[in-house]
Amino acid sequence: MVVGAEDTETWEIAEPDIDAGGDTRVARLTALRRNFEANGIDVRFDLVPGIAHRGLQLQATVQQFMxxxxAGRS
Structure with a gap:
C-alpha cells in the first residue's frame, strides 16, 4: 500500500453518512491496512512524505517495492 502523506483533501472522496474508514485517502488506506493486519494479511505500507494525490510522484516508491x-524483501 502506498499513499502520499499530504493526500488529505476530502472534497473528492468524502461521502456524507458513509463510513469508508476515514475522510482522506491516508485515513482510508490506514484503516484498510489495520483491517488486513487484523485478519493475518501481511502488508507493506508506505506513507510518502511531502506528496499529495500525485501518482507519478509515488513511482520511485512503487519501483523500489517491485x-x-x-527477492522476498517486501
Missing part, C-alpha cells in the same frame, strides 16, 4: 518483491 524490485524487492522477487
Amino acid at each position: 524490485s524487492e518483491v522477487p
Whole structure:
C-alpha cells in the first residue's frame, strides 16, 4: 500500500453518512491496512512524505517495492 502523506483533501472522496474508514485517502488506506493486519494479511505500507494525490510522484516508491518483491524483501 502506498499513499502520499499530504493526500488529505476530502472534497473528492468524502461521502456524507458513509463510513469508508476515514475522510482522506491516508485515513482510508490506514484503516484498510489495520483491517488486513487484523485478519493475518501481511502488508507493506508506505506513507510518502511531502506528496499529495500525485501518482507519478509515488513511482520511485512503487519501483523500489517491485524490485524487492522477487527477492522476498517486501
